[in-house]
Amino acid sequence: MKADLLITNAAELATPLGHPEFKPAEFLILHDAAVAAFRGQIVWVGPSAEVKKNVQLETPAQFVDAAGKTVTPGFVDCHTHPIFFGAREDEFEMRIAGKSYEEIARAGGGIRSTVRKVRKASKEELIAAALPRLDRFLALGTTTIEAKSGYGLSLADEIKLLEVIRELDALHPLDLVPTFLGAHEIPDEYRHNKSAYVDLVIEEMIPAVRERGLAEFCDIFCESQVFDAADSRKILTAARDAGFALKIHAEQLTRTGGSALAAELGAISADHLENTTPDDWEKMKASNVAPVLLPGAVFFLGKERYAPGRQMLDFGLPVAVATDFNPGSCMSESMPMMLTLSCLKLRLTPAEALTAATYHGALAIQRGNLLGTVEVGKKADLVIWDAPNHKHLPYHFGINLADRVIKNGKVVYEKPHE
Ligand code: NIG
Numbered sequence: 001m002k003a004d005l006l007i008t009n010a011a012e013l014a015t016p017l018g019h020p021e022f023k024p025a026e027f028l029i030l031h032d033a034a035v036a037a038f039r040g041q042i043v044w045v046g047p048s049a050e051v052k053k054n055v056q057l058e059t060p061a062q063f064v065d066a067a068g069k070t071v072t073p074g075f076v077d078c079h080t081h082p083i084f085f086g087a088r089e090d091e092f093e094m095r096i097a098g099k100s101y102e103e104i105a106r107a108g109g110g111i112r113s114t115v116r117k118v119r120k121a122s123k124e125e126l127i128a129a130a131l132p133r134l135d136r137f138l139a140l141g142t143t144t145i146e147a148k149s150g151y152g153l154s155l156a157d158e159i160k161l162l163e164v165i166r167e168l169d170a171l172h173p174l175d176l177v178p179t180f181l182g183a184h185e186i187p188d189e190y191r192h193n194k195s196a197y198v199d200l201v202i203e204e205m206i207p208a209v210r211e212r213g214l215a216e217f218c219d220i221f222c223e224s225q226v227f228d229a230a231d232s233r234k235i236l237t238a239a240r241d242a243g244f245a246l247k248i249h250a251e252q253l254t255r256t257g258g259s260a261l262a263a264e265l266g267a268i269s270a271d272h273l274e275n276t277t278p279d280d281w282e283k284m285k286a287s288n289v290a291p292v293l294l295p296g297a298v299f300f301l302g303k304e305r306y307a308p309g310r311q312m313l314d315f316g317l318p319v320a321v322a323t324d325f326n327p328g329s330c331m332s333e334s335m336p337m338m339l340t341l342s343c344l345k346l347r348l349t350p351a352e353a354l355t356a357a358t359y360h361g362a363l364a365i366q367r368g369n370l371l372g373t374v375e376v377g378k379k380a381d382l383v384i385w386d387a388p389n390h391k392h393l394p395y396h397f398g399i400n401l402a403d404r405v406i407k408n409g410k411v412v413y414e415k416p417h418e
């Protein structure tokens with residue numbers, strides 16, 4: 001087997017195993033393991049002792065001794081809002097003083113305050129603001145993110161955001177999978193005419209985004225005071241008819257029927273899901289709707305009610321976990337932090353949390369055949385952790401254990417020497 005990247009002597013290689021069915025993945029642990037890749041693709045995985053007889057290194061090749069370290073797939077963060085301008089640390093302080101996220105939004109803050117800043121920013125400014133965020137994702141072990149628009153809320157500004165996502169994908173080693181989220185909030189100028197904004201999304205934005213090929217998914221914030229189930233049905237149906245794959249922010253703060261709608265419309269994922277019931281899970285399972293849980297947003301909003309991750313997984317759903325990175329409800333690019341929350345708040349084991357953050361995340365963005373496991377044929381997106389086994393990833397929290405991050409078979413991040 002020809003290879004141009006070889007990682008050997010890993011104390012542990014920990015990975016989910018891909019499969020064609022819609023159910024939770026099995027998990028594999030190998031000790032003293034090696035991985036070889038050629039031209040960005042994994043070509044061999046096995047015990048270090050068997051490398052010699054199986055792998056021929058090309059010149060030039062990259063060689064990594066992972067003695068004492070753990071190798072996993074790169075994280076697939078399948079729900080992020082990474083393109084915004086400015087920040088909302090004052091709202092954070094208001095929330096600490098007792099104001100709720102919903103109250104702040106009603107008073108004109110929240111998403112709308114970020115929209116005002118994004119509308120004034122140029123593409124260059126948005127790119128410059130986003131690049132350090134992408135560096136942080138990568139340094140923390142994430143190799144692919146789904147990236148939503150949604151802070152423009154006008155035709156021109158939504159297109160501007162999606163073009164920025166496209167440019168960042170080309171500029172940065174991280175892969176960005178674009179989602180159009182024109183229905184993220186009702187913008188200031190439509191506060192008294194929501195239905196006109198819904199029409200604008202359907203009649204102008206969806207066709208324009210589609211025509212320019214700027215997004216693969218269409219998403220909506222289905223929530224009381226934002227878009228209800230009827231609005232969501234209208235917008236998502238139009239998006240589906242235009243050729244988008246669908247996502248939905250569902251049952252986060254209240255139960256509005258978003259997850260049942262996701263099942264009805266054949267959405268790829270329904271996200272948040274803090275307020276779902278087994279009835280909803282049944283519908284999602286029957287329609288292969290991936291559940292994406294966002295424990296960082298629950299944590300950061302200071303709420304107590306986490307999605308019932310343990311029960312959903314036991315029910316047979318391939319539960320994914322993502323950051324929901326955004327300036328309001330989760331200002332963190334850290335998937336390792338999400339692993340810790342998944343274990344402690346969703347009651348997943350470290351192996352289940354890692355599966356949720358990699359392979360199940362890949363399923364939630366229709367990349368299950370390409371990403372999320374360390375298996376022959378998959379993209380060589382890997383992380384070498386300064387940890388003796390995968391359990392340390394959620395256990396040793398609040399720090400970065402990534403030693404090297406490999407994207408497409410190339411080392412793109414190395415921990416600075418101490
Ligand atoms: O997923 N739910 C809507 N959007 C984000 C919050 C965005 C913001 O507050 O800026 C979320 O939680």
Ligand code: FE
Pocket residue numbers: 079081249324
């Ligand atoms: Fe979100």
